[in-house]
Amino acid sequence: MSVTISPIHEEQGHYWNGQCFRSHGGCGAAVIGQGLRIRQQQQWGELPFICSCYPHISRVENAIVAEGDRAWPLDRVIAEELQRIAPYAKTALRMRRAFTSRVIQCAIDEGITQFVELGSGHLHTSAARAAVIGADAGQEPTIVLVDHDPLVVAYGQGDLEDDPNARHRSAMVRGNVFAVGKMLTYLAKQRLLDLDQRACVLGVDLLHFAEPEIDGRSVPQRLARRLHPGSFVAITHLTDEPLLAPANADDLVALRAVTARWCRAHQRCVPPHPRPCSVEEFARLVADLDLLDPGITTTRCWPEPEETRHPRAPYTLAAVGRIPERRPDASRRGAP
Numbered sequence: 001m002s003v004t005i006s007p008i009h010e011e012q013g014h015y016w017n018g019q020c021f022r023s024h025g026g027c028g029a030a031v032i033g034q035g036l037r038i039r040q041q042q043q044w045g046e047l048p049f050i051c052s053c054y055p056h057i058s059r060v061e062n063a064i065v066a067e068g069d070r071a072w073p074l075d076r077v078i079a080e081e082l083q084r085i086a087p088y089a090k091t092a093l094r095m096r097r098a099f100t101s102r103v104i105q106c107a108i109d110e111g112i113t114q115f116v117e118l119g120s121g122h123l124h125t126s127a128a129r130a131a132v133i134g135a136d137a138g139q140e141p142t143i144v145l146v147d148h149d150p151l152v153v154a155y156g157q158g159d160l161e162d163d164p165n166a167r168h169r170s171a172m173v174r175g176n177v178f179a180v181g182k183m184l185t186y187l188a189k190q191r192l193l194d195l196d197q198r199a200c201v202l203g204v205d206l207l208h209f210a211e212p213e214i215d216g217r218s219v220p221q222r223l224a225r226r227l228h229p230g231s232f233v234a235i236t237h238l239t240d241e242p243l244l245a246p247a248n249a250d251d252l253v254a255l256r257a258v259t260a261r262w263c264r265a266h267q268r269c270v271p272p273h274p275r276p277c278s279v280e281e282f283a284r285l286v287a288d289l290d291l292l293d294p295g296i297t298t299t300r301c302w303p304e305p306e307e308t309r310h311p312r313a314p315y316t317l318a319a320v321g322r323i324p325e326r327r328p329d330a331s332r333r334g335a336p
């Protein structure tokens with residue numbers, strides 16, 4: 001049966017206003033109320049209900065890359081709106097998947113066999129999981145996917161139940177990645193992550209979901225304190241500032257305008273909502289890592305330097321770094 005979806009026009013229809021439409025059995029957002037977005041982000045992973053009133057970013061992205069796979073009609077409407085705003089969206093998501101695969105292969109080549117994907121989205125479409133499971137490596141690498149969306153986690157755990165072979169190589173857990181210290185402790189206790197061995201942690205298109213009150217740098221910073229030295233951390237972030245000066249001024253104006261409309265359209269979803277950072281802010285985010293060459297680049301180009309002077313939105317910065325050796329006086333294994 002084919003479903004006809006009426007297109008939505010920018011600035012028409014619903015945007016997130018802090019209220020769940022449903023008076024009973026909704027997501028609980030109405031209980032948390034408006035103006036408390038930071039609390040909402042921290043508590044989102046613990047909300048008792050799945051909200052069906054608003055689209056969700058993980059399903060919207062699936063609708064863009066996997067043509068509606070497990071997306072609800074409203075998710076597909078927003079996916080279409082995003083692609084109208086940024087025709088490059090689908091290619092950008094494919095580039096992001098290719099970036100993830102390259103990072104995982106690079107870590108495997110360095111002998112790393114445990115992987116954690118923060119803010120993973122759906123398990124069955126996870127590029128990270130596909131790369132780990134498909135890796136041609138004798139040591140059988142493992143991956144833990146972490147997301148705070150209860151539906152993403154429920155689907156993922158269901159998929160693993162259906163595939164006993166995959167279960168010993170992958171796990172899916174629900175958690176708020178902005179409480180990353182607590183999450184690492186949980187993963188270690190569950191024996192899903194050995195903090196005495198090197199790991200590769202991916203925060204791909206995640207930190208731009210931090211509410212303004214949350215310092216996104218706290219995530220790589222805590223990873224640097226807790227992960228074994230030599231571990232890899234990959235970070236990407238939306239920006240409206242190109243790394244190289246655009247070939248003409250119109251490209252820069254278009255990049256800024258399209259990125260702003262792209263972020264505005266995301267506000268039709270339940271929070272969190274993305275915000276772009278500047279190149280300088282991104283450099284600060286990854287300052288606790290020893291960056292691999294070429295330092296800060298884009299998901300499209302890594303491990304090569306950025307070379308385009310015609311940036312298109314969504315334009316995403318990327319860097320992959322190693323956890324540096326800890327100074328003898330700075331052993332903070334127990335730190336949060």
Ligand SMILES: C[S@@+](CC[C@H](N)C(=O)[O-])C[C@H]1O[C@@H](n2cnc3c(N)ncnc32)[C@H](O)[C@@H]1O
Pocket residue numbers: 041057058061096100117118119120121122126127146147148149152175176177178203204205206209272
């Ligand atoms: C852009 S999507 C998925 C990106 C995924 N890393 C990839 O490369 O395909 C971002 C995901 O982060 C999740 N997310 C956002 N904030 C989170 C948080 N505080 N804790 C855990 N997951 C979060 C969302 O639920 C969503 O599934």
